[in-house]
Amino acid sequence: MKNVSKDLAKTTEALKKLLPAEDILTFSFRSEKTAFTCVFADPVTDKELLGEQVIRPLSRFAGEPKAEEVGRHITSPEMKKVRALDELAQEILAGNPAVLWEGMDEAIVTGTKKVFTRAIAEPSTDVAVKGPREGFIEDMKTNTSLIRRRFKTGELRIETAEVGRRSRTSVAVCYLDGTAEREVVDEVRAKLGEIDIDIVPDSSYLTHFLSSRPYSLVKQVGTTEKPDIFCAKLAEGRVGLIVDGSPIALTVPYLLIEDFQSSEDYFVPPYRATFTRLLRLFALLVAIYLPAFYVAAQLFKLQLFPVRLLLTIAGSIRDIPFSPSLEMLLVLLVLEVLNEASIRMPKYVGMALSVVGALVLGETAVSAGFVSTPAIIIIAFSGIGLYAVPNLIEQTSVLRLAMLLVAGSVGTYGIILLTAFCFLYLVTTENFRTPLFAPFSPLIGKDLRDSVIKYNLGSLPTRPKVLKSPNKRRLK
């Protein structure tokens, strides 16, 4: 049996066969003339709403048992007629109860889904001193409402797709019609359509499918937890994706420079924004290169140190039993372990852990002669520097380790070659036909105004050229 039949018992039985789980419940009731059955998934259906909007009005139903008549009595704002049993089953599993009645080969699905939401809060990964503090939550509808609130225009398109054979996770594809490049929207749709995976627990699962080089270390899809950033990106001509169950929204096309821009940069004077962007870049470069150059200089070219610093270093490394590269790797490993443990541990233990880790371990390791003070200082500075660009931590921490390994084996020239390799890889990476390293390569003069340097808003009348938006001007 593929469709709803006029025999209520048969349809109910068929649905039960399709959905044999114990939490799929049926509720049968009668009005004056008609017998009804409600089939719903217990954990995801708001039963109070179901009673209020569906069962109570229908129990007083006295009209002809036709879909239009029945529908007129249901007070839920969301409902639709469904004939196919498969579709009906999917709706029930999504939390939308099905109403069946005797003598009708159609069912009505009502939108009385139970919504589990936490309060909208400021995301811990993207805190701003100035500017909006709202963050996305796990509920897609709440997230789309946060976006809709910022765009009171019909140009905002929110298309919903389902991804995941079993999870059937809803994904909202958001874009501004006429501003986002049509080809990018089509490509996003096509890529989502091609995904064949059983479940999608988080938006990060989709990044793999949206990337042109899915096995690459380089990030190719933008992420944000803040609706104001998301909307700003849509306004620039990007396409955004919100995944039900994930507070992290995705945006494409992605440019590497995006992660050096914070939302606050747009709410402070441009010279301050430029300074902080340069600071982030400097911190990141220091975080990646400082441990590597320290090791390379110690192992292969002591001339790199000023004489007095060299004497200080020589004094502190004199009794260290490990080679410079091994010493640095050990300290780096301890830092990574501390970092990992402090994130996973309960907050009250975390405090004690930082005392034990930073003070006791660090202090005693130095006084016991296992590691030198410069090594601890360098790794600590590097560790802090990495967090200046929090969205790139996964990539930069691996790069830092790779630089350290290369420095320990082939020294400074190895670092230079690895840098050259990274440059080459970055400039040749494209996603959604957009070069990742733009506006630096290919060089796009106008787009440089909002890159490492931030111009005044009045000097940014057009959208980023690299995004090829059909609607070029944003400031009239």
Next chain:
Amino acid sequence: MNRISPRQLFFFLACVAPVGKIVLLPARLAEFAKNDLIFPAAVHFLVQALLVFCVLLLVKCGKSFYELLEDTFGKIAAKIVICLFALFLLFAALLPLLEQKLFVQSVFYDTLPSLVAFSPFFLFAAFLCAKPLAGFGRVWDVLAPIAIAGMAGVLLLSVGSADYAALLPVGAGKAGFFEALRTAASWFFDSALLLPLLGKIDYEKGIAWKGTLCYLAGAAVALFFLATFYGVFAETSVNQLFAFTKTSKYFSGITVLGRIDYLFIFALALVMAFYCAMPVQACVECVNEAFGRRPYLPTLLSVAFAAILFTLSVLLDYRFGEVLFAVTGALVWVYPVFTVLVPALSLLLRRDHAK
């Protein structure tokens, strides 16, 4: 990504090409031309600028070098010429490569053998050369500011300690002028490097003039560096190999800050890594085009050429002096043939516009 924009080409000519001339060449020029070292270099730069102009005139027709040869001489002759040209590029790659190997050993290492230190370069070259030649365009976008910063840093730290009066009187080194001219020929093959780029460069009006002016601007910086170099070292310049790593080390701040100039040297070394790989890349492109652009061919060729150069660098590990002697002596005639005659004669090729 498969096209080179005029801007990217200008960046190469103005910022990347001069970097290859400041490593070993200044000491070699000083050996023969003494305080007149900038004159033979200037002659080479002028000749190359003229040839760059000639090659860039061919950009308008939109055809590759191989297609131009094929249209004029037919398939077989074109294949022979392009293979000979590719062979020359591989040969031309050898000197900068060995030069850089020696530079890496003496500048970056106190203890490590150069072969160990320099070997990763061949992995990098193999990876780089497997990419389409036009991909270089984007690299030049990034390298240009790095090269400018590196060169500006080195020059700024050097000018204070340079005595430009050492360049006077002009004409003191005229006896060695032709010897210097002959020796320096091995470092000037920029116009030949442009030939494999033909057909991949986007045309814009005045590209030949603009390109030539950019090349001359880069040449002016290189000549200024030569003057500064001689100003710093004067008569002892002959022994100062790897010039750009040494001119700035007398900057007074260095005694307090350490070799701060190394930051700029690293920047220039990064640019040089790409510059050294470019003849190999051009060679891969020539052979690939002559043999029908099969998808696996660039990877295969780049690995093969990198392996050949690696083997040569192993075999010639302690024979740089002999190689230099041969390349700047008995074999020096190869350079004018391929870097002067071929680019100049390419103007005579049939230039029907690409369909």
